[in-house]
Amino acid sequence: MLQRINSPSEMVEMRDFCKAAFARQKVRFLVCAGTGCIAGGSMEVYEELKRHIAERGEDVDVELLFEGKDSEAGASISGCHGFCQMGPLVRVEPKSTFYTKVKVKDVPDIITTTLDEDSVVERLLFKNPDGSHAVAEHDVPFYNRQTRIVLAGCGTIDPEDIRNYFAVDGYTALAQIFADHSPEEVIDIVTQSGLRGRGGGGFPAGRKWKAGYDAKATPKYVVCNGDEGDPGAFMDRSVLEGNPQAVLEGMTIAAYSIGARYGVIYVRAEYPLAVVRLQKAIAQAKEFGVLGENIMGTGFDFDIDIFQGAGAFVCGESTALTLSIEGKRGMPRVAPRPRTTEVGLYDKPTLLNNVKTFAYVPDIIRKSADWFKAIGTESSSGTAVFALTGHIKNSGLIEVPMGIKLREIIFDIGGGIPKGGKFKAVQTGGPSGGCLPESLLDTPIDYDSLDEAGSIMGSGGMVIMNERTCMVDVARYFLQFTEEESCGQCVPCRLGTKQLLEILNDICRGRGKKEDLDLLVELSHSVHGGSVCGLGQTAANPVLTTLRYFKAEYEAHIYDKCCPAGVCKELISFVIDEEKCKGCMLCAKNCPVDAISGEKKQVHTIDQSLCIQCGVCFDKCPNKFSAVECVSPKIPVTPKEKMEVS
Amino acid sequence: MSEVTITIDGLEIKAREGTTVLQAAQENGLYIPNLCNHPDLDPAGLCRVCVVKMDDWKIAISCKLPVKDGMVISTEDPEVQQIRKNTVELLVANHPMTCLTCERDSTCELQKVAHYVGIKPDDIKRYRRSVRSIPMDTSNPFFDMDHSKCILCGICVRTCDELQNINAINYAQRGVASLISTLGNKPIAESRCESCGECVVRCPVAALSPKNTMEPMRQVKSICTYCGVGCGVMLGVRGDQIVSVEGDYDNPVNQGSLCVKGRYGYKFINHPERLKTPLVRKNGELVEATWDEALDQIEAKFSKHKGEKFAALASARITNEDNYLIQKFTRAVMGTNNIDHCARL
Ligand SMILES: Cc1cc2nc3c(=O)[nH]c(=O)nc-3n(C[C@H](O)[C@H](O)[C@H](O)COP(=O)(O)O)c2cc1C
Ligand code: SF4
Ligand code: SF4
Ligand code: SF4
Ligand code: SF4
Ligand code: SF4
Ligand code: SF4
Ligand code: FES
Ligand code: FES
Numbered sequence: 001m002l003q004r005i006n007s008p009s010e011m012v013e014m015r016d017f018c019k020a021a022f023a024r025q026k027v028r029f030l031v032c033a034g035t036g037c038i039a040g041g042s043m044e045v046y047e048e049l050k051r052h053i054a055e056r057g058e059d060v061d062v063e064l065l066f067e068g069k070d071s072e073a074g075a076s077i078s079g080c081h082g083f084c085q086m087g088p089l090v091r092v093e094p095k096s097t098f099y100t101k102v103k104v105k106d107v108p109d110i111i112t113t114t115l116d117e118d119s120v121v122e123r124l125l126f127k128n129p130d131g132s133h134a135v136a137e138h139d140v141p142f143y144n145r146q147t148r149i150v151l152a153g154c155g156t157i158d159p160e161d162i163r164n165y166f167a168v169d170g171y172t173a174l175a176q177i178f179a180d181h182s183p184e185e186v187i188d189i190v191t192q193s194g195l196r197g198r199g200g201g202g203f204p205a206g207r208k209w210k211a212g213y214d215a216k217a218t219p220k221y222v223v224c225n226g227d228e229g230d231p232g233a234f235m236d237r238s239v240l241e242g243n244p245q246a247v248l249e250g251m252t253i254a255a256y257s258i259g260a261r262y263g264v265i266y267v268r269a270e271y272p273l274a275v276v277r278l279q280k281a282i283a284q285a286k287e288f289g290v291l292g293e294n295i296m297g298t299g300f301d302f303d304i305d306i307f308q309g310a311g312a313f314v315c316g317e318s319t320a321l322t323l324s325i326e327g328k329r330g331m332p333r334v335a336p337r338p339r340t341t342e343v344g345l346y347d348k349p350t351l352l353n354n355v356k357t358f359a360y361v362p363d364i365i366r367k368s369a370d371w372f373k374a375i376g377t378e379s380s381s382g383t384a385v386f387a388l389t390g391h392i393k394n395s396g397l398i399e400v401p402m403g404i405k406l407r408e409i410i411f412d413i414g415g416g417i418p419k420g421g422k423f424k425a426v427q428t429g430g431p432s433g434g435c436l437p438e439s440l441l442d443t444p445i446d447y448d449s450l451d452e453a454g455s456i457m458g459s460g461g462m463v464i465m466n467e468r469t470c471m472v473d474v475a476r477y478f479l480q481f482t483e484e485e486s487c488g489q490c491v492p493c494r495l496g497t498k499q500l501l502e503i504l505n506d507i508c509r510g511r512g513k514k515e516d517l518d519l520l521v522e523l524s525h526s527v528h529g530g531s532v533c534g535l536g537q538t539a540a541n542p543v544l545t546t547l548r549y550f551k552a553e554y555e556a557h558i559y560d561k562c563c564p565a566g567v568c569k570e571l572i573s574f575v576i577d578e579e580k581c582k583g584c585m586l587c588a589k590n591c592p593v594d595a596i597s598g599e600k601k602q603v604h605t606i607d608q609s610l611c612i613q614c615g616v617c618f619d620k621c622p623n624k625f626s627a628v629e630c631v632s633p634k635i636p637v638t639p640k641e642k643m644e645v646s
Numbered sequence: 647m648s649e650v651t652i653t654i655d656g657l658e659i660k661a662r663e664g665t666t667v668l669q670a671a672q673e674n675g676l677y678i679p680n681l682c683n684h685p686d687l688d689p690a691g692l693c694r695v696c697v698v699k700m701d702d703w704k705i706a707i708s709c710k711l712p713v714k715d716g717m718v719i720s721t722e723d724p725e726v727q728q729i730r731k732n733t734v735e736l737l738v739a740n741h742p743m744t745c746l747t748c749e750r751d752s753t754c755e756l757q758k759v760a761h762y763v764g765i766k767p768d769d770i771k772r773y774r775r776s777v778r779s780i781p782m783d784t785s786n787p788f789f790d791m792d793h794s795k796c797i798l799c800g801i802c803v804r805t806c807d808e809l810q811n812i813n814a815i816n817y818a819q820r821g822v823a824s825l826i827s828t829l830g831n832k833p834i835a836e837s838r839c840e841s842c843g844e845c846v847v848r849c850p851v852a853a854l855s856p857k858n859t860m861e862p863m864r865q866v867k868s869i870c871t872y873c874g875v876g877c878g879v880m881l882g883v884r885g886d887q888i889v890s891v892e893g894d895y896d897n898p899v900n901q902g903s904l905c906v907k908g909r910y911g912y913k914f915i916n917h918p919e920r921l922k923t924p925l926v927r928k929n930g931e932l933v934e935a936t937w938d939e940a941l942d943q944i945e946a947k948f949s950k951h952k953g954e955k956f957a958a959l960a961s962a963r964i965t966n967e968d969n970y971l972i973q974k975f976t977r978a979v980m981g982t983n984n985i986d987h988c989a990r991l
Contacts, residue, residue, distance in 0.1 A: 334707075488823070
């Protein structure tokens, strides 16, 4: 039965066969083998689980399931569940018991509670803010507001075994279109679903596919954009690592729709695990005849290559990406230019979509366009995937229906700001996005609302910032990124981002001039209007939004030489409150430059001429004393103190 | 070719179909600031100073914008002015202000654009000035590369690619660190550059500038003496010295192009050791002689060697007509078919 699929109808048999085989395993321990959990030691946990199960006399070899044998328990790996901060994660099926921070030494307890006692290891469960425990994954607040479509397979199937994908209806969408749909019909379904590109721009996928179909020249190519250059983003990586077959199936459906024979997946070389999993996935898909020559016996050929990019952010831009595949310097083509669907890779019609865009397609085909359209909002259907990071309790990868409010993501799913902190701003869209303040927390997440607020959906970065974040510093951080990543070919971006960065640097250092605010706005608009590609056109968004929503903070830096958030080192001083200091000496012991003096149980003092504003004393002073304060503007260093130093 | 009508700043002009807005403007004597455009090259659209507004809504760059009948273009729309001004200001703020001692003073495109846009000292004062400090590449015997003046218009890169098919230079690095570089960032003399200087003449600023040339007092139309192609040259003359050479754009043979010899190999003309008369060997020594003397000797000696003993080797550096005469002389006068040519492979 486990052999090449020779007709679309055999696909359904294959699915049922795989489903039945996996059903013979009563209990399955799914160990997260995403990049985060592996770094936390999940593979050791996996080996230990397998060892214990084997010791109990259970055979852990999956092959036996396919030979019709039953199994009490087995272990497999899965892709990233998105909650890496709580990793290594183990999920126990069929109850989807959700264990966090699992260590090798926890394995015996997990085994015995599950297999002998039908209970759970309470200490490994997720602890809710109210002290209660969440047993199943969907009970965890981080998950229970999510709608997982493109991430559904991530964390629930073994990404290195195509039969797992078959068992969850994998490749039945492809079989279905071979059996029932012409290319035009497939494109119609994609169009009707309202699917918009998940690479950031939100271009309607159906329209792009139609253009690919209409293009006359041959050969045509299908390219998957897995460059994912935004700092802190790992949505596409997780999909490629956690459910690579969904991407391959989506690309093959696209190839069928536009009439392409070749596909390329562009993955950054910093994603070695994704590359390995894709290689395995491609090999297995070919073995089963769902990729390669004569797919499912239909006579349709489609082959996929992996291209490893060197990791330039700008190579994520579609025209730079195709040039980069051709071995040329990755510089965006200058408009007016033909669309990539007309002139793309090797100057041939090319359908280029983001990893997630492709990964949605099999579900849409299987479940209908209306199903997808019913999720999300009128103009933005389906779900959005975000990498939630920053000052947030539950960080990680989430998938939510479009239209959900920022507030719900941050406070319900994210659990709010940790350590009693206060929310200050949320940044979406990576370096091209903007920072939105508390007053806009009820903005619904969709392409158009975010655009209106001055930010963008982007490809899914979401950084939460607490009140100890300086917004000028944040703008500076993002500008530093774009300035470094600019390809350098056009003047407004190459020199404009640099200029904006220099001005922001000066403001952060207390050297801002009053004309700078106007110049920032003026330049931002010109860099936006004058730049060749999206990188330059959006580079100023962090500046414009922070200026729009947090202008007072800029003014404080410029006029009062004050950083209200206490971040910009050149504008702050640390002082010890005589009333509060108990002389515990913790600060003095930890100061890297020995700037703090004081005897035990005596009030300590900071020598401002030595202090480098590292903030260690602030963090080290016990909470119950909180004697170290951060003040801004800076306390002037008196000449006397300076003399003492020399 | 059919004509279309477009309007630029309220002025109706005729344009050839297939041209760009910038070309159409130029052909009608209208100036739109531009830096990275060159009539000999495909437009690149990188400097962004040729920005215009199309049909009242769309910001576009005129050097890449094809003309369309009825198109309405504004070069003075406030948004256009702002983008253009900021872009030029950025270039100036990152440029050394050494115009008075610069090779391109008064012929510099950046100067022209800055002047047109109307950049004032106070405008630049607002900026954080920074000038690149990459060392000059002086390795090429004929021209220098001064990265601090380079505006990265890419004209040199496109020239070397599109016109010369040599591809000796390209962009390297990214962001503000971007620079024009040879493969492996080797000195240009060690690259595959053939020193044709085509990039140098097209560089809009003095980033690429010829060594040892001077502004001529007058130009004299002439033909390059090096080879049979017969490229037209404009010799720049001061007093009795040749101080520069330019390709003659009106000459149908080379249309302005020259090779390294024609463009830079003119120093022999005023060289003290240059041969000015024929030399005849007398008593084992070469001494200056008149042409009559020399020709008499040749006639005397050649007469003794007529027939198969004789062979002539002609040169690629002389014209077709000269080559014809040599073979005629060899066959008809010397009576042999032993005639060959140095350019044979
Ligand atoms: C500077 C820049 C970087 C980009 N990086 C990415 C990226 O990492 N991944 C991606 O899918 N799209 C990226 N894009 C968007 C792509 O150009 C393209 O629009 C997208 O991949 C198309 O796929 P979609 O229609 O499925 O969104 C980037 C665009 C720009 C301008
Ligand atoms: S906007 Fe920036 S990244 Fe894009 S082409 Fe211009 S210089 Fe390159
Ligand atoms: S801020 Fe850092 S350097 Fe300054 S006193 Fe505290 S610990 Fe020492
Ligand atoms: S850590 Fe706090 S309480 Fe302890 S000596 Fe330092 S300032 Fe005083
Ligand atoms: S290149 Fe032009 S702008 Fe630059 S110094 Fe020379 S003349 Fe002045
Ligand atoms: S001198 Fe000629 S060969 Fe050398 S870089 Fe310039 S155009 Fe290319
Ligand atoms: S060297 Fe001259 S032609 Fe080449 S990019 Fe720089 S400014 Fe342009
Ligand atoms: S890597 Fe395990 S949850 Fe992300
Ligand atoms: S001349 Fe048009 S962009 Fe440079």
